[in-house]
Amino acid sequence: MICPVIDDESDDDRLDALFHALADRTRRDILRRVLAREHSVSALAAKYDMSFAAVQKHVAVLEKAGLLTKRRSGREQLTRGEVTAVRSVATMLAELEQIWHGHVARVDALLAADLDLED
Numbered sequence: 001m002i003c004p005v006i007d008d009e010s011d012d013d014r015l016d017a018l019f020h021a022l023a024d025r026t027r028r029d030i031l032r033r034v035l036a037r038e039h040s041v042s043a044l045a046a047k048y049d050m051s052f053a054a055v056q057k058h059v060a061v062l063e064k065a066g067l068l069t070k071r072r073s074g075r076e077q078l079t080r081g082e083v084t085a086v087r088s089v090a091t092m093l094a095e096l097e098q099i100w101h102g103h104v105a106r107v108d109a110l111l112a113a114d115l116d117l118e119d
């Protein structure tokens with residue numbers, strides 16, 4: 001039997017924050033941009049047809065989920081993507097896929113055993 005992916009409630013809360021952040025296409029686009037290179041929040045805001053405050057909120061959701069970090073450089077807030085957090089999402093999805101493949105393999109084995117009984 002494969003162990004559950006989520007060990008405790010804090011892991012569960014962290015995953016909820018990660019997937020909430022990734023559920024929005026604007027936030028996914030912001031994440032792509034800041035993973036490629038550092039951007040100021042104002043430079044990010046210029047890329048979208050929404051207010052600066054709306055982009056700040058998207059950045060805050062990504063930051064809360066640990067998908068990006070901000071640092072001050074003079075008057076600017078620079079954002080950078082956190083590869084470790086992205087990898088944790090990929091790892092968790094890979095674990096879920098492994099569980100799913102285990103279920104499929106068991107169904108295949110049951111079907112094969114059923115066919116052997118018919119012969």
